[in-house]
Amino acid sequence: MANAVWDTTVPTLTPVRDEIDAVLADFVSAQEQSAPGAEMAPLFTTVRRLLFSNGKRLRPLLCVAGWHAAGAPGDSHAVLRVAAALELFQMFALIHDDVMDDSEARRGGPSAHRALAAAYLKAGGQRSRAETYGRGAAILLGDLLLVWSDEMLSGAGLGTRARARVLPLVDSMRTELVYGQYLDLLSTGRISQDVKAALRVARYKTAKYTVERPLHLGVALADGAAQLQQHCSDFAIPLGEAFQLRDDLLGVFGDPAQTGKPVGDDIREGKATVLLALAIQNASKAERRLLSTLVGDPNLKGEDIGRVRTVLEATGARQQVETMITTRRDAALAALERADLPPHVTETLTRVVWMATERHG
Amino acid sequence: MANAVWDTTVPTLTPVRDEIDAVLADFVSAQEQSAPGAEMAPLFTTVRRLLFSNGKRLRPLLCVAGWHAAGAPGDSHAVLRVAAALELFQMFALIHDDVMDDSEARRGGPSAHRALAAAYLKAGGQRSRAETYGRGAAILLGDLLLVWSDEMLSGAGLGTRARARVLPLVDSMRTELVYGQYLDLLSTGRISQDVKAALRVARYKTAKYTVERPLHLGVALADGAAQLQQHCSDFAIPLGEAFQLRDDLLGVFGDPAQTGKPVGDDIREGKATVLLALAIQNASKAERRLLSTLVGDPNLKGEDIGRVRTVLEATGARQQVETMITTRRDAALAALERADLPPHVTETLTRVVWMATERHG
Numbered sequence: 108m109a110n111a112v113w114d115t116t117v118p119t120l121t122p123v124r125d126e127i128d129a130v131l132a133d134f135v136s137a138q139e140q141s142a143p144g145a146e147m148a149p150l151f152t153t154v155r156r157l158l159f160s161n162g163k164r165l166r167p168l169l170c171v172a173g174w175h176a177a178g179a180p181g182d183s184h185a186v187l188r189v190a191a192a193l194e195l196f197q198m199f200a201l202i203h204d205d206v207m208d209d210s211e212a213r214r215g216g217p218s219a220h221r222a223l224a225a226a227y228l229k230a231g232g233q234r235s236r237a238e239t240y241g242r243g244a245a246i247l248l249g250d251l252l253l254v255w256s257d258e259m260l261s262g263a264g265l266g267t268r269a270r271a272r273v274l275p276l277v278d279s280m281r282t283e284l285v286y287g288q289y290l291d292l293l294s295t296g297r298i299s300q301d302v303k304a305a306l307r308v309a310r311y312k313t314a315k316y317t318v319e320r321p322l323h324l325g326v327a328l329a330d331g332a333a334q335l336q337q338h339c340s341d342f343a344i345p346l347g348e349a350f351q352l353r354d355d356l357l358g359v360f361g362d363p364a365q366t367g368k369p370v371g372d373d374i375r376e377g378k379a380t381v382l383l384a385l386a387i388q389n390a391s392k393a394e395r396r397l398l399s400t401l402v403g404d405p406n407l408k409g410e411d412i413g414r415v416r417t418v419l420e421a422t423g424a425r426q427q428v429e430t431m432i433t434t435r436r437d438a439a440l441a442a443l444e445r446a447d448l449p450p451h452v453t454e455t456l457t458r459v460v461w462m463a464t465e466r467h468g
Numbered sequence: 469m470a471n472a473v474w475d476t477t478v479p480t481l482t483p484v485r486d487e488i489d490a491v492l493a494d495f496v497s498a499q500e501q502s503a504p505g506a507e508m509a510p511l512f513t514t515v516r517r518l519l520f521s522n523g524k525r526l527r528p529l530l531c532v533a534g535w536h537a538a539g540a541p542g543d544s545h546a547v548l549r550v551a552a553a554l555e556l557f558q559m560f561a562l563i564h565d566d567v568m569d570d571s572e573a574r575r576g577g578p579s580a581h582r583a584l585a586a587a588y589l590k591a592g593g594q595r596s597r598a599e600t601y602g603r604g605a606a607i608l609l610g611d612l613l614l615v616w617s618d619e620m621l622s623g624a625g626l627g628t629r630a631r632a633r634v635l636p637l638v639d640s641m642r643t644e645l646v647y648g649q650y651l652d653l654l655s656t657g658r659i660s661q662d663v664k665a666a667l668r669v670a671r672y673k674t675a676k677y678t679v680e681r682p683l684h685l686g687v688a689l690a691d692g693a694a695q696l697q698q699h700c701s702d703f704a705i706p707l708g709e710a711f712q713l714r715d716d717l718l719g720v721f722g723d724p725a726q727t728g729k730p731v732g733d734d735i736r737e738g739k740a741t742v743l744l745a746l747a748i749q750n751a752s753k754a755e756r757r758l759l760s761t762l763v764g765d766p767n768l769k770g771e772d773i774g775r776v777r778t779v780l781e782a783t784g785a786r787q788q789v790e791t792m793i794t795t796r797r798d799a800a801l802a803a804l805e806r807a808d809l810p811p812h813v814t815e816t817l818t819r820v821v822w823m824a825t826e827r828h829g
Contacts, residue, residue: 138643141643142647143647143651143672146650146651146654147647147650150650199611203607203608203611206607207600207603207604207607207608209600232657233657236656236657239568239570240653240654240656240657242568243568243653244650244653244654246564246567246568246607247564247568247646247649247650247653249611250560250564250610250611250614250646251643251646253611253614253615254614254639254642254643254646255643257618257639258639258643261631261635261639267628270622274622278615278618278619278622281615282499282502282612282615282616282619285608285611285612285615286503286504286508288608289507289508289511289605289608290504290507292601292604292605292608293507293601293605295597295601296593296594296597296601297594307504311504
């Protein structure tokens with residue numbers, strides 16, 4: 108399901124995923140060659156497992172789609188490297204996010220810090236240091252991926268003019284992601300009915316970073332017009348919000364076998380999602396009491412997660428979020444129609460819309 | 469004392485520190501202008517306090533010295549930006565390092581994660597979340613500084629050829645620092661008498677990153693010869709090792725009022741320093757037992773730190789490290805003489821040698 112978006116009959120986009128994977132694999136191998144010793148092996152094992160498991164490669168796809176939207180043909184060394192750099196950047200963001208949230212799973216396996224702690228113990232490390240080691244090693248691995256993402260980008264062979272178009276967008280994207288993550292962290296654990304605030308976090312950490320900037324980067328690389336960038340924004344912001352809203356629903360109601368993450372983490376952490384804000388708005392006194400007691404308790408068990416879920420349903424919050432997703436999906440599709448892009452790009456982006464809003468994982 | 473290295477009578481280098489500080493201040497202010505809201509204030513307060521407190525600006529100075537060594541005159545937009553980028557990168561490294569080690573102090577005030585946790589509580593945050601918040605916010609702040617360091621660099625206005633000389637060095641420097649930090653993390657808590665292994669960590673995390681690469685960057689920027697780069701390495705590696713060895717001694721025997729860090733952290737963490745490795749080599753059975761009981765205990769109090777210190781003295785390890793510092797200092801000075809650099813560069817680098825090896829903070 109996650110990869111259905113790439114299973115397209117559009118000949119220009121079909122091979123691109125494999126090419127990006129090849130660029131990533133070559134890059135990681137080259138880094139491994141020049142690494143100083145066998146001690147680095149756990150870092151490479153972890154990064155390969157995370158990078159080449161079931162990632163959607165959504166940001167690289169959007170970057171390539173932006174490039175095509177601006178009329179550029181096929182692919183190029185530059186667009187593949189820029190797209191691959193986005194995937195390395197995303198892996199950096201996921202690894203640090205999992206450390207911050209102490210999430211145990213990612214892409215169907217252990218999160219980086221858990222995997223690294225386990226490898227440390229297996230190699231004879233002290234039990235009392237395993238958690239500290241795992242967290243520290245994952246912070247460093249995330250740092251490494253951020254550095255590599257940049258190295259991948261500077262190896263894209265951009266000319267002076269392309270660099271002047273692309274790099275400011277990359278700078279904005281990276282800073283926006285960090286701000287979004289910070290807003291997310293700041294609001295976590297503060298039970299709030301502020302839907303607007305929750306949507307603002309979604310806009311920074313997902314809509315701009317995951318959808319708008321990758322499209323903009325592809326367009327900028329192909330020297331597309333300012334009006335096309337505007338069309339991309341009109342499409343990206345509602346789609347990105349819908350993507351995050353779906354993510355919030357999956358975090359609570361999804362199937363771990365399909366999401367690759369345990370269910371209920373957002374509830375245990377007390378994430379200030381739109382879903383939760385709406386539930387608090389609509390809740391009876393008793394329901395509100397239940398939410399403020401249970402949400403944000405890191406030790407919450409399955410039964411209590413179930414009770415929170417029931418409230419999220421009973422208050423109508425789940426249904427309201429579904430409606431918000433539909434509204435935003437339709438807005439994105441309407442923006443796509445107005446943009447009047449080449450047919451194969453429209454087809455690809457339409458698939459992305461459906462994947463992002465109707466996915467199960 | 470920390471800044472004495474900049475108090476030089478050499479007219480070409482004296483104003484550079486102020487110029488770099490101005491570049492940094494302007495950059496941080498511009499970032500603040502475009503930040504999305506008042507919620508970001510704690511990040512900016514923290515970064516300003518850390519950046520403009522008593523930093524040695526050693527890496528920027530070495531970068532400018534490399535530039536002068538290659539015969540470039542005065543300073544330039546490019547060299548100031550590259551030098552300032554090194555300082556932002558260093559701040560990233562310190563912030564993440566303090567999170568990994570859970571260090572409480574830095575540059576005479578609280579470390580970033582402690583400062584951010586305190587600000588969170590002051591703003592009414594939950595006590596039970598303060599530590600998680602502080603750690604998460606500091607990880608993000610470090611990420612931001614890494615991204616900014618790169619943004620500073622790409623705003624240096626390097627031409628295509630200068631970029632081709634400079635960027636590969638930046639890539640190497642960043643990856644080497646992360647590897648050095650990882651080797652450090654991996655060896656921490658493993659009581660070992662392996663001096664060679666401890667020196668290898670010092671080479672990666674300090675000698676190359678702190679001394680060699682900044683010099684190389686300055687030389688590359690000014691298009692200096694390969695032979696000059698070799699001279700810089702011959703100077704930098706022994707000096708960098710000596711710098712780290714001095715750091716290890718200061719961490720155990722230094723005066724917190726001058727180092728800006730509490731004494732004994734390395735002992736509590738069980739850092740695999742050369743100092744500790746030598747002590748274990750030389751220790752009697754009873755001394756070895758004492759070291760393996762106390763070193764690496766995070767709750768160690770002043771009295772026990774004192775007992776470890778006594779063993780580090782009694783085994784002769786402290787004196788051996790002093791001798792190693794002297795040997796390396798002399799090797800660096802000899803390399804400097806062989807390099808036959810312009811007199812004001814030789815004078816500056818000689819000051820750096822004495823500062824790095826004889827400093828108290």
